[in-house]
Amino acid sequence: MSEQPPGGGVELSPDEIEALSTRWSSCWTPSGVAQRLAGISTPWYVAAGWALDLFRGGQTRAHGDIEIAIPAASFPEVRHRFPGYVFDAAGSGRIWEAATPEALAAVHQTWLRDPVTGNYLLDVFREPHDGDTWICRRDETIRFPYSDIVHHTPEGIPYLAPELVLLFKAKHARPKDQTDFEATVPHMTSAQREKLAGLLARVHPGHPWIADL
Template sequence: MSDDRLGRWVPDRPEDVAAVFHTGDFPWWIAGGYAIELAVGPELRAHSDLDVLVLRRDQARVRVLLDGWDLYVADPPGQGKLRPWHPGEVLRPPLHDIWCRRTPETPWSIQLMLDEAEGAHWVSRREPTVRLPIDRLGRTSETGIPYLAPEVQLFYKAKATREKDEIDFEAVLPLLDDPARAWLADAISVIAPEHPWLVRLLPVSRR
């Protein structure tokens, strides 16, 4: 999440990110609210930042791709402190949040998120029992932009829901098929067994 104390944000658009990342030899996905919009089609609301999710094991390739950018890692995460991400530096857990801008004089434009993986499976950095095959982690928009599967994005939004997260949930819920709903319900049940979204996701027989 962007923090005004750390500088101004003018987030890129998904197509801007695709222009930068399309040459990368690693998987990546638009995440956050933009991922929800890529799933539903129309714009839903204003965005203060733009998230891109990559796997931690691919961070060296990401660092090379963004060579020349001004890159800072949140260290410690969530404490409003940034430090440079130096070339060749390996970021280990719990570090996962990288702020990116093209030069020190330009606004922040991309928030890069590192997530975990084991073999062919994505592993949630928040709860390692929550997993998904990597080939099911994302979708592709009509314009060819990869984005995080809505059920995975909603899982991350479920931790501490805000008004914008409720907007995203309502918009994308009708698009979730039964397997996606079941996976999301199971994942949320692990971290928040009383979460109000569960009533909307679970069939009556499982409530």
């Protein structure tokens, strides 16, 4: 790895970033994470591809990792639920190993690492919020009470509303994101589709998904 730059963290080369992608373990599942966070007071939810599978009621594809999101201020409470592991902060082509509070302020992604194997097990998004109100990091004017956007499976596993998961996926619309969109929309209510279309028009005007909704 290269020297630590003035902006903080260790800057990674493209080859080093690619090498990091091989260190993710897919052995953790939403139910396993929920067991570790059982009884926690802060709102949290499964995000990204796993959230859409929870919404649809079953796993539809392989997932290279598992992502959850929490209010940024609640990270210490979550951190204490994973003794024996290390949290690294990551973003903008840099990584902060065993991140300090100062490093955590620089980015929103936090990777849970097994210090024995070096593998990453869980991606924790520390999201902006105002008390119990969630704030979209792509557009801070988009705000919802956590109670409105966190849904639960019959087993009680919390996950992000599908319209918001797809809003985040729309930015890059990789092949897997397109697949997720096409597989999820038929399961959404008309109100959810209308909400997603409105959010896309605000954050990604002219996005091709709008016409499909």
